[in-house]
Amino acid sequence: MQSEEQEWATLMGFDRLPTDIVDRRVGELLDLSGRKAIVTGAGGDGLGQATANRLAGSGADVALIGRTFSKVEKRAAEIEKRWGVKAYPILGDLSDWDQVHRAVRESREVLGGLDIMVNNPVMSTAGAFEHHTKEDIDGTVHGSLxxxxxxxxxxxxxxxxxxxxxIINISAVGGRVQQPGLTAYCASKAGVIGFTRNLAHEFAPRGITVLGVAPGIMIKPEMREYVLNPRNDAQRAARGTILNSIRHQVQLGRVCLPEEVANMVAYLASDAANYMCGQTIDVAGGQWMG
Incomplete structure (x- = not known):
């Protein structure tokens, strides 16, 4: 029979405190060697490939899921060459329930386990909400949430x-602040933040930690091109919206690289973040409602 002191110690979780971290360097806590990670949407030039690189650079073996096999195959080869870990390209359309479940099962099999899941969805329709079609709205909600x-x-x-x-879900700072021309997208990203919080509440007692990252304005090659050389009215409007946000909302006054957001993903995947649960962390240069 437990004493009152032992009962209180159990209730406070003293027996589950990670006391081994006390004498370790932060760099050691960030080491993901031996971990098995899956990153979705990892074939392009954006956050997916940056995240796969960051996790691999921290020592994890990674599976890269994407709908175009040649793209994830290229990224996986680059990762193996750069970091000396195992990287596997996996074909899968994340919009299809059966395909995504098959792709995750296949990823786990080739990795030999699953410790980290990074859910990096795609953005869809932008523009004035009154001009959206049903297909635009359905595609945005499906692709972003x-x-x-x-x-x-x-x-x-x-x-x-x-x-x-x-599990680390990628949302967007637009899930917290208003952004012209992105109403359906921002509402969907707010849904990702709520989903992350509720999923964490449901599964933390079962040993699974759920967290989120909310990027701000990330610059990718195609975005850099149309910002510098807009070719149509839609691109000129998008450039104006981005510039307005940078001037009036983003405290650091610039866009960011996908790698800057991937830094936070790698941190949240590590032992350094063991006492975090349910939160979605903004990586947005201090972007706020202006």
């Missing part, structure tokens, strides 16, 4: 039986 749910569900199939794992 539903696909995150599909991928998380697929990861939980494996994490729940093992009683451990970390």
């Amino acid at each position: 539903t696909m995150v749910m599909y991928s998380a569900h697929a990861a939980l199939e494996h994490m729940v039986p093992q009683g451990s794992g970390r």
Whole structure:
């Protein structure tokens, strides 16, 4: 029979404190050597490939899921050459329930486990909301929110039986602040923040940590091109919206690189973030409602 002191110690979780971290360097806590990670949407030039690189650079073996096999194959080869870890290209359309579950199962098999799942969906329609079609709205919600749910569900199939794992959902600072021309997108990203919070509440008692990252204005090659040389009215309007946000909302006064956001993903995937749960962290240069 436990003494009152032992009961209180158990209730406070003293027996589960990670006391081994006390004498370790922060750099050691950030080391992901031996971890097995999946990153979705990893074939392009944006956050997916940057995140896969950051996790691999921290020592994790990674599976890169994308709908164009040649793209994820190219990225996986680059990662293996650069970091000396295992990187596997996996074909999968994240908008398809069966495909995403199959892709996650395949990824886990080739990796030999699953510790980290990064759900990096795609953005869809922009522009004035009154001009959206049903297809625009459905595509935006599906591409920015539903696909995150599909991928998380697929990861939980494996994490729940093992009683451990970390899921990191990519939202956007637009889920917290208003952004002209992105009403459906921002509403969907607000949904990702809520989904992250509620999923964490449901699965933390079962050993699974759920967190989120909300990027601000990231610059990718195609975006850099149309910002510098807009070719039509839509691109000129998009440039104006971005410039307005940088001038009036982003405290650092610049766009960011995908790698700057990927830094936070790698941190949240590590032991340095073991006491974080349910939060979505903004990486947006201090962007606020201006």
